[in-house]
Amino acid sequence: MNPSTSALLTDLYELTMVQAYLKQGMDEPAVFEFFVRKVPAHRNFFVAAGLEQMLDYLSELRFSQEELAWLDQSGQFSSRLLDYLETMRFTGDVEAMPEGTIFFPYEPIIRIVAPLPQAQLVESRVMNLLNFQTMVASKAARSVLVAGGKPLIDFGLRRAHGAEAGLLAARASYLTGFAGTATVLAGMVYRIPLYGTMAHSFVQSHENEMLAFQHFAEAQPENVVLLIDTHDTEAAAAKVVSLAGKLRAKGITVKGVRLDSGDLADHARKVRYILDEGGLPHAQILASGNLDEYRVKALVESGAPIDSFAVGTAITTSSDAPSLDCAYKLQEYAGRPCRKRSEGKATWPGRKQVYRYLADNGRLDHDIVTMNNDQLSGKPLLQLVMKNGCRLAPSPGLAELRRHAAAQLRQLPEALRALETAPAYDVRISSALRSLAQTVDRRL
Amino acid sequence: MNPSTSALLTDLYELTMVQAYLKQGMDEPAVFEFFVRKVPAHRNFFVAAGLEQMLDYLSELRFSQEELAWLDQSGQFSSRLLDYLETMRFTGDVEAMPEGTIFFPYEPIIRIVAPLPQAQLVESRVMNLLNFQTMVASKAARSVLVAGGKPLIDFGLRRAHGAEAGLLAARASYLTGFAGTATVLAGMVYRIPLYGTMAHSFVQSHENEMLAFQHFAEAQPENVVLLIDTHDTEAAAAKVVSLAGKLRAKGITVKGVRLDSGDLADHARKVRYILDEGGLPHAQILASGNLDEYRVKALVESGAPIDSFAVGTAITTSSDAPSLDCAYKLQEYAGRPCRKRSEGKATWPGRKQVYRYLADNGRLDHDIVTMNNDQLSGKPLLQLVMKNGCRLAPSPGLAELRRHAAAQLRQLPEALRALETAPAYDVRISSALRSLAQTVDRRL
Known part of the structure; x- marks a missing residue:
């Protein structure tokens, strides 16, 4: 049993909801977006990561005969659901920010458009994969920013949360600018340099x-x-x-x-x-020895003759913020925009795009979040990477992602590079999007 | 590739040290113990968990031909090491506290006695497995203690650190007294009730x-x-x-x-x-919705008519303390006790046993940590569970472990049940052990 590839690594309610959707014939296109609601204390930005593993998951999602038999004998599921799961393949589209891209709260980094049962079913694992690597990359970037170019090495396997966390933390930190890892399996699987x-x-x-x-x-x-x-x-x-x-x-x-x-x-x-x-x-x-970005910064600033730093637990577990306040939310169903309005958890409706604007010095100036069919002058950050369940291009590879992440970090304004909270980056919600939200609210 | 079972889910230095041990013919029995150095802030005790997965790992540890081929082509390893790894099986002994046992800092919960190369090689994954489940069980116990008997359900998969963390967090929290989980795979693999x-x-x-x-x-x-x-x-x-x-x-x-x-x-x-x-x-x-033990306690004490609680991220990630200050340390080699004396990280030498003493009211009174060959009157907590690489008995099963954990929680003195720091539990280091430490220090 490989938990990393089992289709049953999901929440029970995904299965029961799919059962209900099937019973009602609700299989129109659904649009879900993944975003983070707020930056943790002392943080100023996020680094997107985990897309590659998410695309692998979507491409390879299958229910095995053993899993189907177990679901069947549990007596909780309709034969219609079981038949559906047996042949179910992910046939949707994915738009995404490339891994290594810097992003901010309420900016979608992934959009999945697929028949509702599919888009619902994948929720748990999509969140599980994106939350973890994005969390590690966002944490690791802080050490990279303060290390003054000195090599950083991931020594975190022993206190990572299980096997997959150890492996993927090596990937996320390397992607963000670490020089390598001690985790041998990451050397074999991702060709990350071993130390x-x-x-x-x-x-x-x-x-x-x-x-x-x-x-x-x-x-x-x-x-x-x-x-x-x-x-x-x-x-x-x-x-x-x-x-x-x-x-x-x-x-x-x-x-x-x-x-x-x-x-x-x-x-x-x-x-x-x-x-x-x-x-x-x-x-x-x-x-x-118990290093984190604060200690690395202090050691670098002290001028201590240290050539490289091995950091472990603090990065691998993102010790100060071991999860992101992330969400995977339905934004449109069957062409109808929708939004969640729960107290403190409201979302912007519809398919969205994030446009980025740089200042004259090449640093980030502001972003605009607007409706996807708006055409603004800035650089659109979400790109189509999967169509009808097929990748549009081979995986870019870690070398390319590292170059992208490094370029992104260079674009950070000084204030956002600090280890303490800076004034929030300017993310604007377009008037088109605000008026769509009002329309949706009026309908409800 | 299954990261949960790959023999390469280890730190590079385990392989290089084994290479050096083999070159020197150093394969005498080595004794390693796993313990935690200190309780996190606001915590008062730990709950041991992860033994079952650790024994699985030791029993099933094999290097595949693909892994051996990759190590070979890396050019970093001697053919002697590769030959050794090809046929290497874990043939050692394991003594352990049963899962669900309450323990305290510097009390070993696992002892591995095996030829030095074997005992060294397994370090990274043994720590990875024991740290995670013990961390989750220790966190989950706090919610169990304040829930007043109301069912608690694990909803944490989406923000668990990867696949294995989601699966094993369901196990560790159920073992500790949760009623069940939303993670379907935990239903199939561990027969945990699904909600x-x-x-x-x-x-x-x-x-x-x-x-x-x-x-x-x-x-x-x-x-x-x-x-x-x-x-x-x-x-x-x-x-x-x-x-x-x-x-x-x-x-x-x-x-x-x-x-x-x-x-x-x-x-x-x-x-x-x-x-x-x-x-x-x-x-x-x-x-x-963002529940943790503090919110559960407040809700229970408020008398709010809530029948059950679903808790997620806070438990699965042990959000306030997402790792344990744990160690797996060599305590004896070839019959010679040893200890680490690094600043702030000194350990007690030799093979140890933990004896537990209850007060008249049946609650924990104090523990004594002493040398393994001491025979004290209290209840010894470490038991032999694996001999020459073979389990002495089948896995006890989660139902039995749940009963044990519940009995252990009932033995907690009132002060230690609090969500805030209580005076430290009385753990005594025997004079025999202190004098052994002095002897070792004199030798060094």
Whole structure:
């Protein structure tokens, strides 16, 4: 059983609603849009991610015989529903902002247009996929913005929320500008560069630290990065210096050391001095240990001689905001625009487009959200990527998405690059859209 | 590719360390223990969960030919490592606290004893599995404690961190005392009771709300729970009353309504009055919408006539503490106890056992953490569950684990049941263990 591909990874009500739609013959085109209602505290923007996995999901959605048999024996579902699910394929259209695009509250980043039962059925997993990677990418971007070009590496697998989260967090952070990940599976599946050093257990399992360093270097002569905080960081740095000479005789170079605890800036300065004095000016210093964008920023600003940062839990779980206030909402059915008006959760009706306008300096100036059939002068952010269930083009690939995300981050105005809340970006709702909302309200 | 079962769902350094261990012939028994360093803010205890999936992982760990081929072509690994991985099976022992057991900081909940390369290799995924379910169970328990016996239902799939997180959050919350979940796959895989109502989109796709209610009821006559907040909650409750008569004539009973926005206590009182006056005293009220343990407690204490609560994101993501400060640490190698002494991250050495002592009222009094070969009078919490890679008994099943968890929650002293920080529970480190730590320190 693969939870990542099971069609039953959905909420029960999706099935019961589809059953009701089928009974009523309600299979006209439905338009759903995915958007986020508000930015979390201290945040200023989002980075769209997860489109690729969502398109995979839509393309490959099938109910297996085992799943159908289980639904049948549960006695809760009509044979009409089961027949429908057996042959059901996603045949709809998808418009989307490319992954890596910066966006703001109430801007749709995905629109799905499909017969109502299909568009409804996919809700749970579409949200599950888009929420997670967009959340990680939006969090990771903050570290990228403050790292001053120093490489960031994802070390978050162990505290990611399960297997898929570990794998996709590596993807979302790499897409956003990380240099790589420790998660081996992400190397195989997405060709993301892999990084790794050694664990405290490796040191502890040896009689002494020096022997551990030596054994590690001999087994990994191409990638000697030694973890030096197991007992005493500076003492270990001195051991690295003394070992380096012997290793050099064997043709092995010490590539670097990793600091994982204590005052990282202070240790980095002392260790840099020891390494430089010991003839290892090229040995790099990697810092890790409960890092997040605030600590990375402080370390960079302190001028601490740290060459790269491994960040884990804070990014992989988006620790300060471990979910987005996102929604996948019906905006039109059978040609009739609709909106949700629940208290505090109202939405803008109809099919929408987001137009982006840049200032003269090339930075973001404002966006306009309007009806899809409006033709404005700005750059439209939503593009058709799937038609009748088929992708219009092959996946762009992570290299291209990384270039796009980097270009997007360069367009951020200074204020929005801050780690603290800036004045909200100017997102305008067009008068056409406002008047459509009034029309819908009058009808209801 | 199934990320949940791939042997490559691991950190790169696990592979490079195993390569080094093999090169040195270091395959003596290693003892690793998993524990949590500290309780998150406002928390008082943890609930152990994830053992079952961890044992599955250890039992089924295999490197596929495709994975081995990928590792080989990467050029980073020795043929000795690849040969080892090809035939590698987990042959170690596991001692564990049963799932559902309450535990506290620095108490090991899992001990793995295996040849060093094996015990090292499994680190990343063991932590990934134990961290997540223990985190969710520990969070879910807080809602269970304040719900006053009212059913709690997991609605968290859409904002869970990926597929496996959605599935396992349903399991962890059910284990801890939830009544069920909306996640269909959890019904199939774990036989967890499924719950569901309807979405706003169902109402919106109809010409009017009344018609939507009618269609839903006719398609789901056995489970008519109507969502009534799409436009105006009380007006919708009146529609439910007026519809109920017509449905009764068709033999259909309105089972309940769902409130999803606004002041839930206020809406519940008004809706209860409308339903009662309208002859529907048995129709239940389910509340949902950004609920967490604090809101559940406030609603229960307010006396609002809510019959059950659907909670989602807050539990599934453990929103206030989306990870545990957990560790999987080497405590002994080749018969030699060891410990990590890194700043702020020191551990107790050796194989340990946790003894629990109850007060006269049957509630938890204190625990003693000591060396495993100590024989104390209290109840030892760690039990051997796997020997030489084989389970000693079949999985206990969720029904039994639920009984155990419920019994454990009943043993919580009043102070620890609070949603705010109580004085820390009394966990004593035995003098034998302290003196072992001194001995280890002297050796280092």
